[in-house]
Amino acid sequence: MTTxxxxxxxxxxxxxxxxxxxMHLGTGEFYSLAGTAATIWRLIDGTRSRxxxxxxxxxxxxxxxxxxxxDVDAFLGQLAAVGLVDVD
Structure with a gap:
């Protein structure tokens, strides 16, 4: 299982x-998460897999x-690409 x-x-x-x-501290870029994206972000707690x-x-x-x-894969890919999450 990949966390x-x-x-x-x-x-x-x-x-x-x-x-x-x-806000990404390294780049200063802001990301606005609403709806499904906000729900996924809230659910990422380090214990859940994709x-x-x-x-x-x-x-x-x-x-x-x-x-x-x-949709989850696409969003996680975007988050990983900008360095906000890791998929261990």
Whole structure:
């Protein structure tokens, strides 16, 4: 099982209403996470795998499992590409 972890020390975050704003400390770039992206970000706690995230997400949103898995993979890929998460 591959665990997804946030790269502590590389970002700061704040929650404003239903949105999470993440600032990458190395680049100064801001990322606005809302809806599904915010839910996934909240679920990344260092104990869940990519599969666990997809299963948990399916409980929050009515969607097909394959669609959710694809969306989770795409989002995690984006987060990893900018250095905010590691998939161990």
């Amino acid at each position: 997804v972890v946030k790269r502590s020390g590389t970002f700061t975050e704040t929650e404003i209403d239903d949105e999470i704003v993440v 599969s666990d995230l997809a299963i948990e997400l399916s409980g929050h949103f009515a969607s097909q499992g394959a669609d959710i898995g694809f």
